[in-house]
Amino acid sequence: MPSSLSPLLVKLTIAALILTSSLVSADTIRLANGDWAPYMAENLKNRGVISHVVEEAFALEGIRVEYTFLPWKRGFEEAKEGRLDGSIIWSYTEERAQDFDYSDPVIDLKTVLFIKNDSPLEWNTSDDLARFSIGGVIGYSYGLEELEKAGKVNITRIASPENNFKKLASGRLDAVAEDREVGWELANKIGIADKVKTHPKPLKSRSYHLIMSKRFANGKTYLETFNRGLKKLKDSGRFDQMMKASQEGKYQ
Numbered sequence: 483m484p485s486s487l488s489p490l491l492v493k494l495t496i497a498a499l500i501l502t503s504s505l506v507s508a509d510t511i512r513l514a515n516g517d518w519a520p521y522m523a524e525n526l527k528n529r530g531v532i533s534h535v536v537e538e539a540f541a542l543e544g545i546r547v548e549y550t551f552l553p554w555k556r557g558f559e560e561a562k563e564g565r566l567d568g569s570i571i572w573s574y575t576e577e578r579a580q581d582f583d584y585s586d587p588v589i590d591l592k593t594v595l596f597i598k599n600d601s602p603l604e605w606n607t608s609d610d611l612a613r614f615s616i617g618g619v620i621g622y623s624y625g626l627e628e629l630e631k632a633g634k635v636n637i638t639r640i641a642s643p644e645n646n647f648k649k650l651a652s653g654r655l656d657a658v659a660e661d662r663e664v665g666w667e668l669a670n671k672i673g674i675a676d677k678v679k680t681h682p683k684p685l686k687s688r689s690y691h692l693i694m695s696k697r698f699a700n701g702k703t704y705l706e707t708f709n710r711g712l713k714k715l716k717d718s719g720r721f722d723q724m725m726k727a728s729q730e731g732k733y734q
Contacts, residue, residue: 511540511704513692514557514569515549519667520728521589522570524551531728535588535721536570536692539711545704553641555621564697567704571690573623578693583701586709587689589725593624595657595681596650596665603656603681611635614656617646624659625686644672651677659685 513536517523521532528534529549537547550557550566561569562581571588572578595616597603605611608629618624618637629635638655640646647665649655651674658665662680669675692708694701715721727733 509544510546510548512548512550512567514561514566515551516554516557517551518661518664519671520663520733527733531724531733532571532588532690534733535712535715535724536708538720538724539708539715542711542714543707545707545711554619555641558621561693561695562697564695566695567698567701568692568694570692572693573625573688573690575623575627577627578623581696582693583696583705585692585694585705586712588691588712590687590689591661591663592684593659593686593688594662594665594684595659596647596669596678597657597681598650598653599677599679601656601679605681605683608635615654617649617655617658619643619646625688626659643668647672647674647678650674657681 515522515524515529515533518530519526520530522530526533528537529551533549540547550560552560557566557569558572560566568582572582572584574584595603595605603614605614608626611626611629612634614636616635616637618639620639620641622639624637626635626637630637637659643660643664646655646658646660647668650658660668665680666675669678692705694705698704712721
């Protein structure tokens with residue numbers, strides 16, 4: 483009797499293994515990530531506070547996050563083509579929305595202009611910005627893209643944000659557009675924090691989101707799951723605790 487059942491048991495065991503494997507796969511989300519310290523970076527504790535927030539929000543709903551760190555433009559394209567499920571974190575643009583669905587806001591940030599301490603640069607309207615050479619990064623959105631396309635704002639884009647700040651310090655740029663905290667992190671990293679300041683007028687205040695590729699069949703379902711987890715994280719006070727820890731340097 484036992485010998486006659488063994489083939490059936492083998493089949494059942496194989497079926498169970500296949501089912502378990504598919505469940506593990508279904509409960510893992512693959513996201514592109516990139517270096518944008520102090521919020522995200524491969525060498526930070528928990529890969530930075532925003533990486534940690536996204537991971538914990540999904541974990542509250544039973545989903546595991548697998549990050550792949552890539553240059554920003556490449557990570558965006560990998561997700562866009564469906565080779566990864568999505569990416570963190572991005573502001574909304576109509577162009578991106580053609581290929582991605584957006585989560586609820588993860589964080590609100592201000593984009594500012596970094597200038598040299600002795601810079602006379604002043605601006606009140608976007609028309610004023612046309613006079614200045616502004617450094618930016620390929621693939622980043624600064625809320626000036628329509629003006630940039632129309633030739634009303636001159637943004638010189640390169641791959642390295644550090645090099646933008648070096649160009650600013652040497653006088654080859656009038657300003658660098660960047661998130662306030664990220665910019666100060668970069669200025670400290672390359673040793674020019676005492677040579678630069680931020681213009682008091684922000685360029686833009688925007689929300690940043692998890693984006694999920696429209697090529698990912700279950701993308702909208704995972705976004706709904708993430709939104710539930712993120713709400714729990716914020717309602718519990720855990721999100722604020724994590725942000726405070728980041729500001730205190732505990733993710734370094």
